[in-house]
Amino acid sequence: xxxxxxxxxxxxxxxxxxxxxxxxxxxxxxxxxxxxxxxxxxxxxxxxxxxxxxxxxxxxxxxxxxxxxxxxxxxxxxxxxxxx
Amino acid sequence: xxxxxxxxxxxxxxxxxxxxxxxxxxxxxxxxxxxxxxxxxxxxxxxxxxxxxxxxxxxxxxxxxxxxxxxxxxxxxxxxxxxxxxxxxxxxxxxxxxxxxx
Numbered sequence: 465x466x467x468x469x470x471x472x473x474x475x476x477x478x479x480x481x482x483x484x485x486x487x488x489x490x491x492x493x494x495x496x497x498x499x500x501x502x503x504x505x506x507x508x509x510x511x512x513x514x515x516x517x518x519x520x521x522x523x524x525x526x527x528x529x530x531x532x533x534x535x536x537x538x539x540x541x542x543x544x545x546x547x548x
Numbered sequence: 549x550x551x552x553x554x555x556x557x558x559x560x561x562x563x564x565x566x567x568x569x570x571x572x573x574x575x576x577x578x579x580x581x582x583x584x585x586x587x588x589x590x591x592x593x594x595x596x597x598x599x600x601x602x603x604x605x606x607x608x609x610x611x612x613x614x615x616x617x618x619x620x621x622x623x624x625x626x627x628x629x630x631x632x633x634x635x636x637x638x639x640x641x642x643x644x645x646x647x648x649x650x
Contacts, residue, residue, distance in 0.1 A: 508636065509615075509629050516616050523616035529579065530617075532632050 465491035466526050471519070472496075478518035482537055492528040499540040508534065551608035558605075559622045564594035564647055567609050568619040571598055579631035583619040586638035592647050623647055 471494055472486040481500050488494035496515065503511045511534040516523055523530070535543065549557070559565060564587070570576030572584045587594045599606035599618055606618070613620055613627050621628040623646050628634065637643040 508633050509627065512629065512633065513614060 467491075468494055471522070471527065471530070474520075474522065475515060475518045478520075479514060483540065493531075494527065494529065495531045495533075497533045497535075499535045499537055501537060503534050504536045504538075551604045552612060555605060555608055555612045558597060559625050562595040562622075563624055564592060565622045566594060566596045566619055567599055567605070567622075568596050569598065569600050571596055576600060577618070579617070580619045582631045583621060583634045586634050586643060587621075589638065590644050590647065592644075624649070 468486040468488045472484055475481065475486070475496065475498065476484055479498070479500060480502055481498055483499040484496070486494055486496045498515060502514065506514075512532050515532050515534065519527065519530075566580075566583055566587065568575060568577075568580035568583060570580060572588070575581035575584055584596070597605065599609065609618070609620055610616055615627070615630060617630050619631055619634070621630075621634050626646075628637065628643075628646065634643065637646070
């Protein structure tokens, strides 16, 4: 069964992540939260395309459902209300 | 007509078009269902295309949009995104803006 940690490792290996967490324990449905400098200035479509691209052909095969949330480091700080 | 030409025509002919699995009454996938719910909540008219009825479009739209999953939303000919993005833009109000923009 596909594990969330496997997906996380593959994304991490192919995309420069400041933070990443992939959840999901049923082998088919996963949720990814990814924070990366590379997202800065990019449209949300482009951000998600980069995550898909990091996963290569896994999106066409093993992964049935992956929900993605992307943040730039700034957005992530604001969301978590971290003071600079 | 090639698959790409068919997709182009579908997008050109429909101001708000959702490529989905199933239809709004009977969505065949949770993500397609979420996308429909967001559009319905905006009370706008939209068209849907059931990719399960057309394997060529189902695979072709993934290449056309450079996007590996269904659903996919097009507004005024522009690719908006998949279910996660549709939900985010709905919540931020940007989806309504995109639709009302000419």
